[in-house]
Structures are given as C-alpha cells and as structure tokens.
Amino acid sequence: MEVELKNISKTIHKTPILHDINLKFHSGAIYGLKGKNGCGKTMLMRTICGLMIPSAGTVSINGKVLMKDIEFPESIGALIENPAFLPQYTGYKNLCMLASLRSDIDKEAVAEAMRRVQLDPEDKRVYRKYSLGMKQKLGIANAIMGEPDIIVLDEPINALDEASVEQVKKVLVDLRERDHLIIIACHDREELEYLSDEIIEIKDGTVVCKQKEGVA
Numbered sequence: 224m225e226v227e228l229k230n231i232s233k234t235i236h237k238t239p240i241l242h243d244i245n246l247k248f249h250s251g252a253i254y255g256l257k258g259k260n261g262c263g264k265t266m267l268m269r270t271i272c273g274l275m276i277p278s279a280g281t282v283s284i285n286g287k288v289l290m291k292d293i294e295f296p297e298s299i300g301a302l303i304e305n306p307a308f309l310p311q312y313t314g315y316k317n318l319c320m321l322a323s324l325r326s327d328i329d330k331e332a333v334a335e336a337m338r339r340v341q342l343d344p345e346d347k348r349v350y351r352k353y354s355l356g357m358k359q360k361l362g363i364a365n366a367i368m369g370e371p372d373i374i375v376l377d378e379p380i381n382a383l384d385e386a387s388v389e390q391v392k393k394v395l396v397d398l399r400e401r402d403h404l405i406i407i408a409c410h411d412r413e414e415l416e417y418l419s420d421e422i423i424e425i426k427d428g429t430v431v432c433k434q435k436e437g438v439a
C-alpha cells in the first residue's frame with residue numbers, strides 16, 4: 224500500500240491553506256503529522272481521505288489517482304474532528320449502523336473494535352451519556368473496525384487518560400505490525416511522536432521537516 228501526495232495545494236477564499244505538499248506513505252508504518260493549531264494538519268488528512276478536493280496536485284493510492292481513477296480510497300478508516308454519532312443510541316448501535324453501510328464489517332468486528340479500545344459493546348449507555356474520553360474511543364473504534372488498510376486519526380488521544388493512551392498506542396503498534404498504514408496528527412504529545420516511524424512537521428500549510436524516529 225502506498226499513498227502519494229504530489230504538489231498538493233489548497234486555497235480557500237483566496238487564502239492559501241496548503242502549499243505544494245509532496246509526501247509518500249507506506250504500509251507497515253506510523254506517520255505523525257505535527258504542527259501548531261491551524262497549520263493545516265486536518266486539511267491534509269481530509270485531502271488524503273478524499274473528503275476535500277485540492278486546488279492543485281494529486282493524491283494517489285497504489286498509483287490510482289483520487290477523483291480520477293477512484294472516488295475514494297477503497298479501504299480507509301478515519302477519525303477527523305467530531306464524528307456524527309447519534310446521541311440517542313448506544314456506541315455499539317451507532318457503529319453497527321455505520322458498519323451496515325459496508326459489506327466487510329459484521330457485528331463481531333464492531334464488538335471487537337470496541338473491545339480493543341476498552342469500550343464494552345454490551346454497555347447500555349447511550350452516546351449522549353458518554354464521557355469525552357469514551358466518545359473519542361468510539362471514534363477510534365469506528366476508524367479501526369474492519370481493519371482498513373489506511374487509518375487516519377486526527378488528535379486521537381487528547382481527551383484520554385494515561386491508561387487509555389497506553390491502550391491506543393498498543394492498538395496502533397499492533398496494526399502497524401500487521402502492515403497497516405497509519406497517519407496520526409499529534410500536537411505536543413510526546414507519546415505519539417515516540418510512536419511514529421516518521422514525523423512530518425507542518426508550518427503554515429507547508430512541510431518544513433521530515434524526521435525518522437526510533438520505532439517504539
């Protein structure tokens with residue numbers, strides 16, 4: 224699996240948001256996007272997922288260009304901003320409804336994804352009653368259920384306690400070992416930086432630094 228960004232730029236209302244970004248991502252690795260608030264991490268992730276059309280440049284997945292050869296990446300899971308879960312349903316029911324849109328995820332895969340982030344699929348609490356950390360874990364479970372080839376997580380641990388952070392790190396390392404391609408945006412969280420095989424620093428919509436790190 225290879226994701227390649229070539230000369231990606233995005234301008235919104237004449238304001239440049241991303242500028243001439245060239246990056247390659249491979250499976251079996253964790254990439255950490257790092258940078259200050261508003262530097263463009265979320266926009267870049269949305270572009271990779273096919274949720275935002277760049278003003279210039281191309282995103283290709285295994286050589287197939289998004290919006291030209293394929294509409295969306297075929298196997299991708301993402302947690303970007305606040306997922307639109309229905310407040311009146313349990314986490315499990317929310318995920319089952321989303322899974323029903325896809326042929327490759329059955330109920331056991333939904334329950335398994337929840338258990339991996341230490342959420343109980345049997346929990347009768349509705350989403351509205353979830354704590355912030357539980358909501359974030361459900362977002363992660365949604366992104367990893369069915370084990371998509373590409374997993375994109377925007378600030379996945381900022382609402383989590385230390386034990387949950389450790390658990391999520393284990394899940395990501397495990398997915399990397401099984402050859403998934405993982406892209407995470409991290410703020411100042413050293414844990415995620417330590418986890419990343421490559422850290423990509425973004426400033427004002429441009430890649431300013433790429434750095435290989437020791438693998439956890």
Ligand SMILES: Nc1ncnc2c1ncn2[C@@H]1O[C@H](COP(=O)(O)OP(=O)(O)OP(=O)(O)O)[C@@H](O)[C@H]1O
Nearest residue numbers: 235236238240258259260261262263264265266267
């Ligand atoms: N719909 C929009 N219209 C105009 N500008 C936007 C829009 N969405 C985002 N921006 C701007 O694009 C820039 C990049 O935003 P982005 O959300 O990608 O940053 P970020 O690095 O993810 O920040 P954070 O860490 O706060 O999530 C910001 O300056 C933001 O104000």
